[in-house]
Amino acid sequence: MSIDIPTPEIPTAVGQHCYDGESQDQYQQSIGLAMEHLRTYMQEDRFYSGTPAADLQALRSRIQPNPHRTMSMEEALAELKEVYLDYAIRFHHPRYVAHLNCPVVLPALVGDLIASAANTAIETWDQSTSATLIEQEMIRWITQHLQLGFRADGVFTSGGTQSNLMALLMARDHYAYAHYGVNLKEGGWTEEVSRFRIFCSDKAHFSVKKNAALLGMGYQAVISVPSDSQMRMRPESLEHALERERAKGNIPIAVVATAGTTDYGSFDPLERISEIT
Ligand SMILES: Cc1ncc(COP(=O)(O)O)c(C=O)c1O
Known part of the structure; x- marks a missing residue:
């Protein structure tokens, strides 16, 4: 049996790669055009605070992929403005006070531009080299400043969820190995882990x-500790919760303290919590 897959038509107008001098000139011009749209977006004084999804139904038809349509960069950017920038919340607006998002600092914007153009694959040294070197030195710098000791190490992650996943995975596997001599990474689940x-x-x-769910432990493995009027974890409530869970036969393996909660920016009492075992 043979499957006949038609070769997709690739629009060339906006689909050129940065291979040669001509396309690199186009890249520079395109970035200039994009900057013009961004300036208009950033200079817009009107404060737009979002709209229910139902109000944007009409935009859906504009977002349909059409492999047979060739667009110039001007057209693509004009469309992007209409379907995206015109409805994007402006975190840099002086009247923006809602969530924790903030305007982006200039060095980060420029760094992002360079990172996306170089498009380094950092998963192995041979593809990455200097980017991995930078990552290692940044991790060393951070761990030194946090005084985590010479054995501390890490990797860059995509954000908080992935960082928390990695921290919990390592806490769990370390605990299992240190207390039960079990290598969860190789041997998989044991009876103790469910507790x-x-x-x-x-x-x-x-x-x-x-x-906790991704790690197979389930929501039930996470014990919520009450916070005080300043939205900080109560250390004495943590002590009670630890006692209560131990009395039930469960095994405390990790305490997650937050330095800047999502909704309030509050700091849990890190030192006091670190003294509780
Ligand atoms: C305290 C905290 N932890 C974790 C996260 C998750 O981060 P991300 O959305 O980058 O995965 C957030 C996001 O708001 C956060 O505020």
């Missing part, structure tokens, strides 16, 4: 629970 418990404040980000 492992993670503690965090009732203001912690939902990714703690989500990650």
Whole structure:
């Protein structure tokens, strides 16, 4: 049996790669055009605070992929403005006070531009080299400043959810190995793991629970600890929760303390919590 897959038509007008001098000139011009749209977006004084999804139904038909349509960069950017920028919340607007999002600092914007153009694959040294070197040195710098000791290490992640996943995975596997001599990474699940418990404040980000589920431990493995009037975890409530879970036969393996909660920016008392075992 043979499957006849038609070769897709690739529009060339906006689909050129940065291979040669001509396309690199086009890249520079295109970035200039994009900047013009961005300036208009950033200079817009009107404060737009979003709209219910139902109001944007008409836009859906504009977002349909059409492999047979060739667009110039001007057309593509004009469309992007109409379907995206015109409805994008402006975090840099002086009247923006809602969530934790902030305007992006200039070096980050420029760095992003360079990173996306170089498009380095950082998964192996031979594809990455200098980017991995930078990552290693940045991790060394951060761990030194946090005084985590010479054995501390890490990797860049995509954000908080992935960082929490990695931290919980390592806490769980370390605990299992240190206390039961079990290598979960190689051997998989053991009876004790179903009694492992993670503690965090009732203001912690939902990714703690989500990650417990991803790790196969389930939401039930996360014990919510009450916070005080300043939205900080109560250390004495943590002590009670630890006692209560131990009395039930469960095994506390990790406490997640937050330095800047999502909704309030509050800091859990990190030092006091670190003294509780
Ligand atoms: C305290 C905290 N942890 C984790 C996350 C999840 O981060 P991300 O959305 O980058 O995965 C957030 C996001 O708001 C957060 O505020």
